Amino acid sequence: MPEKASIYLHIPFCRSKCAYCDFPSFAGIEELMEPYTAALAREIDAAAKLQAPTVYIGGGTPSYLPAPLMEALLKKVIGHFYLEEQVEFTIEANPGTASESNFRLWRRNRVNRLSIGVQSFNGRLLKNIGRGHNAADARNTIAAARAAGFDNLSIDLIYGLPGQTLSDLKEDMRTLLGLWPEHASVYQLILEEGTPLEKMVDKGEVSLPDDDETFEMGEAATGALAEAGYGHYEISNYALPGRECRHNTAYWLGKPFLGLGSGAHSFINGRRLANPENVQEYIQLMESKGSASTEIVTDEKARTIDYLLMRLRLINKEISFKEVGDTLSVDFKGHFNIPLTKLQAGGYITLTDSSFRLSNKGIRYLDNIILELSKV
Ligand code: SF4
Incomplete structure (x- = not known):
């Protein structure tokens, strides 16, 4: 059996650069x-023929x-990797950059999910953040995706935008x-x-909602x-039952x-x-060496914090100490007992003998929790 792993492909091009x-x-x-796509094809050719439960472009x-x-x-992706029958295959699409015929082409090539970067349906707010589309583009792109047969769409929105009010968010x-x-x-x-x-914020050209307003927006969106x-x-992230993003x-x-x-x-x-993030450097490395990657070596503490940073985001799944121990080969409870007890006293987590999970308060203060755990 080939090894199993999710596949991510990065496309670094944008029509214009957003202000944020x-x-x-x-x-x-x-x-x-x-x-660039030739270099990417070369990198795919050189990769192990993995079994892919998810692909994300x-x-x-x-x-x-x-x-x-x-x-x-x-x-190239379909020909090289073993895509599972029930593969989740996502492409990110921005309004105004893809038509129904693009979407049909993608669907013919096993893409079955789109993530559409709408950010807001308010033209004034889109302008404030320098997005290259307007509200009509967003609606048309979503309609085109549905017309092409996509039955698994994700829409991105951002709140706390310059000039945004709670009623704009609602x-x-x-x-x-x-x-x-x-x-x-x-x-x-x-x-x-x-x-x-x-x-722009420093010069006073635009102003951001204050912390209380932004917090209220987050609560209103969740509600x-x-x-x-x-x-x-x-x-x-929010999903209808069974539509959680499997890749992320x-x-x-x-x-x-x-x-x-x-x-x-x-x-x-x-x-x-x-x-490397530099597109030219990546292309050159792929052309000259057939590989562009370098290994990142981290110590045990950094690996544990990285793991928690990601794992704690899944707010409904408690984290068992056994799971952390099995994944990272560390005595998590032994190392982190003091900050965990402190976080429980502060109401950020609920702690048992074998696991912990974020409280509702902890969901809003994840950065502070990670900071506390990093102090060990
Ligand atoms: S926010 Fe998205 S669309 Fe805008 S510049 Fe960044 S990557 Fe491109």
Whole structure:
């Protein structure tokens, strides 16, 4: 039997760069699309022929890749890896960058799930964050995906946007629920250092909602989704029953995955590997050496914190000390007894002799919990 692992492919191209974005994605380098997909094909050829329960093409904006390049890539993935019969195969699509005919092409090549980066249905807010689409593009893209036969859609929204009010957020939630996607990711905006948005905020050109307003938005989003029957299974993710994202859940559970493309990371055979974020460097390495990855060596503490950072995101699944011990070969309870007791006293977790889980308060303060555990 081939080894089992989820597959991730990174497409680093975007039509324009959003003001808040610090991902390894780039606008204005379309001339690299062809050599990049050739390099990616080379990396796939060199990879082990894994059995894949899930495949995820993310970015960047994968839907910005011209149809013939995407088709060749999809055929390469299908031809090389053993995709399980019930594979979950997702592509990220941004409104205005893919049509019904793109979606039909993808479906013919085993893609069965789309993650659509809407972020907001409010044109004024989309402008404030420099998104390259408007509200009509978002609706049209979702309609095109349904028309092409996709019955597993995820819609991304962001709250805490510059100029956003609680009533704007509630309106976005009503629109989202009216479209009835199978899955929704609702993230809080993080003001990343060095982004154009940070400069705009510093100069007073736009202002962000304060912490209380942002907190209320998060609560309102969760409440609206819960009332509509979506399960809140991860800090920022909600799904109708049985529609949780299997690919991301594999990350959160610490299962093996192979990442291909610039900036992609892998966790395979117990080793962590990373490719360079620079697109040209990635292409050159693939052309000259046939490999672009380097191993990331970490100590036991860093591995434990990394694992918890991901695993704690699955808010409904308690973490047993045996599970952590089996996964990381560490005496978790022995090492972390003091911070765990402290976190329980603060109401952030509920602790038993054999496991712990986040409390409702802990869900909102995950960063503080990780900080406390990191002090050991
Ligand atoms: S589309 Fe996504 S990856 Fe591209 S710049 Fe915007 S936020 Fe970043």
